[in-house]
Amino acid sequence: MTSPPPSGRSEAAAPAFQPTTDASWVWGLARRSAEEALVRLAEHDSLHLQAATAARLRTTYFLLDPERVFRRACSRIAIAAAEMNGDMPPEETLADWFHERIDEATGDVLLKDAQALREGLTHDEDLSHYDFFVKACFVVPENSLFVSVQFNGLPLECRETFFALFIEHRTIAEALAAGLGPEDRLRQNAQRGLDAAAGINPRAPSWREVADDTIGPWWAQDDAFDGVPEDSR
The missing domain is CATH 1.10.1740 (Rna Polymerase Sigma Factor; Chain: A)
Known part of the structure; x- marks a missing residue:
């Protein structure tokens, strides 16, 4: 593939x-x-x-x-x-x-x-x-089936947001113009797509509950989407 x-x-x-x-x-x-x-x-x-x-x-x-x-x-x-x-x-x-x-x-x-x-x-x-x-x-190969099932089982709007931002490389402004907003919804769907693609099980305890906010992939940090230029929103 x-x-x-x-x-x-x-x-x-x-x-x-x-x-x-x-x-x-x-x-x-x-x-x-x-x-x-x-x-x-x-x-x-x-x-x-x-x-x-x-x-x-x-x-x-x-x-x-x-x-x-x-x-x-x-x-x-x-x-x-x-x-x-x-x-x-x-x-x-x-x-x-x-x-x-x-x-x-x-x-x-x-x-x-x-x-x-x-x-x-x-x-x-x-x-x-x-x-x-x-x-x-x-993703480690041993987890690849789980990750595939998890991502492809997401709601349509989550998968569409993932494709728009991370495969088609659209800007946030372009994604919002395509009807994938509002911005809070876009962020939530992007987060769900990235978590699924990384193999993070939303139903299991995870590094999100750890006080050290440097643990976990960059996209999961609370400020991952901060600092975006105004003209990109």
Whole structure:
């Protein structure tokens, strides 16, 4: 899993996913064999579903391995297409249809991780699934599954705030202009996102209760957001 690029900063925005009637082969092939459709979707990706999956994860604010979700989305697409007996959705609704399958695949991955955590597993066998948390947030690999479940289980507005401030690198003023305020709410959501990404369990006693306020990551200090220039608020 690679770290999400800073949207609108160092890389151009990904083009919108626009499947057309060229995708009709999916329904034709799936009608004969969902397994063959799955293999072709995953191995050839002529529809650019992998890029569409990565883009969808960014717009729904989930920190998941795009490759992992893509593979599951291919399965969802092949099965759903087979159940439609060759009847492809109208072209004007095709993008929405694919996005729904990607969202279902995202839900499948989230459910699998949550179940693995409940069963006492510390991480999936492939640690690359949690690269962002291990490499960018310095989470120890043994805690990476817990951190992934904790962050991706946050409310939408917390994840959106985290993406805006720490992945897209927007200023506080830009985040407020995007509707992520008021400022107190922005700070609270940013704090929750950072704590989750760092593996801090809000239900457990922590360094927050220690008198020494130098303990803990910089973003958790009471004055972490102080001293922001007025024109950045």
